Amino acid sequence: MSRTVIRGGLVITAADEVHADVLIEAGRVVALAAHDSEFTAGWSASADRVIDAAGKYVIPGGVDAHTHMELPFGGTFASDTFETGSRAAAWGGTTTIIDFAVQSVGHSLREGLDTWHAKADAQCAIDYGFHMILADVNEDSLKEMDVLVEEGVTSFKLFMAYPGVFYSDDGKILRAMQRGAANGGLIMMHAENGIAIDVLVEQALAAGRTAPRYHGEVRHALLEAEATHRAIKLAQVAGSPLYVVHVSAEEALAELATARDKGLNVFGETCPQYLFLSTDNLAEPDFEGSKYVCSTPLRPKEHQAALWRGLRTNDLQVVSTDHCPFCFSGQKELGRGDFSKIPNGLPGVENRMDLLHQAVVDGHISRRRWIEIAAATPARMFGLYPRKGTIAPGADADIVIYDPHAEQVISAETHHMNVDYSAYEGKRITGQVETVLSRGEPVIDGKTFVGRAGHGQYTPRGTCQYLI
Numbered sequence: 001m002s003r004t005v006i007r008g009g010l011v012i013t014a015a016d017e018v019h020a021d022v023l024i025e026a027g028r029v030v031a032l033a034a035h036d037s038e039f040t041a042g043w044s045a046s047a048d049r050v051i052d053a054a055g056k057y058v059i060p061g062g063v064d065a066h067t068h069m070e071l072p073f074g075g076t077f078a079s080d081t082f083e084t085g086s087r088a089a090a091w092g093g094t095t096t097i098i099d100f101a102v103q104s105v106g107h108s109l110r111e112g113l114d115t116w117h118a119k120a121d122a123q124c125a126i127d128y129g130f131h132m133i134l135a136d137v138n139e140d141s142l143k144e145m146d147v148l149v150e151e152g153v154t155s156f157k158l159f160m161a162y163p164g165v166f167y168s169d170d171g172k173i174l175r176a177m178q179r180g181a182a183n184g185g186l187i188m189m190h191a192e193n194g195i196a197i198d199v200l201v202e203q204a205l206a207a208g209r210t211a212p213r214y215h216g217e218v219r220h221a222l223l224e225a226e227a228t229h230r231a232i233k234l235a236q237v238a239g240s241p242l243y244v245v246h247v248s249a250e251e252a253l254a255e256l257a258t259a260r261d262k263g264l265n266v267f268g269e270t271c272p273q274y275l276f277l278s279t280d281n282l283a284e285p286d287f288e289g290s291k292y293v294c295s296t297p298l299r300p301k302e303h304q305a306a307l308w309r310g311l312r313t314n315d316l317q318v319v320s321t322d323h324c325p326f327c328f329s330g331q332k333e334l335g336r337g338d339f340s341k342i343p344n345g346l347p348g349v350e351n352r353m354d355l356l357h358q359a360v361v362d363g364h365i366s367r368r369r370w371i372e373i374a375a376a377t378p379a380r381m382f383g384l385y386p387r388k389g390t391i392a393p394g395a396d397a398d399i400v401i402y403d404p405h406a407e408q409v410i411s412a413e414t415h416h417m418n419v420d421y422s423a424y425e426g427k428r429i430t431g432q433v434e435t436v437l438s439r440g441e442p443v444i445d446g447k448t449f450v451g452r453a454g455h456g457q458y459t460p461r462g463t464c465q466y467l468i
């Protein structure tokens with residue numbers, strides 16, 4: 001049985017910051033104990049590997065609950081495979097991803113799930129789970145939801161946007177929510193009024209407004225707020241909890257806050273792009289703005305302060321990436337002359353932990369809150385806690401040694417995602433991942449990738465552990 005000791009670091013979880021050594025046996029955390037005690041001296045003597053973490057943070061690996069590896073979208077595919085994307089995640093200190101398996105219209109959930117298993121099987125460097133996108137709510141797929149929950153696919157994403165592709169009308173949404181209320185499945189919502197947005201898209205294009213920045217204008221903040229409000233009311237009627245993905249507008253966040261003040265099980269996620277980027281990026285000339293096209297869209301800078309506040313007050317609970325990369329060359333370019341044909345999505349799975357550490361440095365959030373929104377809460381929200389998301393006896397030894405003083409500059413030249421640009425090109429970050437363990441096995445060691453495709457295991461999940 002292999003034993004690893006992490007010595008001398010500051011262990012930070014959502015709950016505590018303690019100077020402690022960590023003992024790992026057979027892939028799990030066995031014990032934490034004070035540095036330099038008689039007790040821990042014995043650990044090092046019998047260890048196969050001793051990691052010196054003096055001056056460093058010892059944190060649980062990140063849990064990114066929103067990724068789209070190889071997602072088909074607009075006639076092309078997201079450019080990261082499970083192999084390249086999960087490796088990039090590890091480079092950035094994320095040790096678990098939850099990706100979205102896709103049900104297509106006319107097909108079963110099972111077919112969609114099988115397809116995603118085939119894509120990910122033996123490819124991942126870190127552990128992974130699946131949510132299910134419900135694109136076709138009908139009697140059969142509603143019944144299948146029960147089976148999937150039993151199997152560990154315990155969350156289902158519905159879309160109020162993208163008519164004709166993923167869109168569900170209010171009746172379908174209500175039925176899925178009722179089913180979720182009964183079987184424990186958590187409904188995740190893409191909350192934008194897609195029917196109204198499509199009218200504005202048509203009008204913008206007819207008026208010759210075709211540049212990337214119009215993508216942001218037609219996807220109006222009020223249409224995010226309206227859909228968020230409607231989703232909350234439908235969930236209330238169905239008696240189901242609700243998790244709203246990629247909240248970007250202050251007005252939508254206000255709807256969540258109002259619902260939470262009433263004590264409802266309504267949760268919200270935001271993403272680094274909404275915290276660090278804005279419509280200024282969408283307006284970049286020479287079609288560069290297309291690099292920042294995603295839905296919900298980037299908002300004017302003023303929204304950022306509201307999102308940071310929401311993260312501090314727990315009106316937003318999770319920061320995921322919605323990692324869905326498309327290369328500028330040949331993919332984003334499909335939308336030259338028509339913003340509605342730009343594939344929607346941004347790369348980011350590698351950058352999340354660093355950007356949120358920068359937020360600690362900048363004073364937006366505390367260190368413990370960093371770990372809470374990036375690891376502990378996503379693990380709880382999606383039924384992986386305490387196996388993932390913390391450092392405690394019995395937890396998987398998914399651990400990152402993080403150097404809080406290292407300086408780095410984010411760039412497509414040095415990142416590991418399979419995409420030809422970075423959304424954060426040139427951004428200076430204080431802090432960097434040094435070592436990453438996945439179930440006790442080194443994946444990143446002293447800034448070298450030492451993991452392998454296939455180490456990462458499919459991880460069935462329990463139901464939501466975050467309900468109030």
Ligand SMILES: [Zn+2]
Binds near residue numbers: 066068322324
């Ligand atoms: Zn997404």
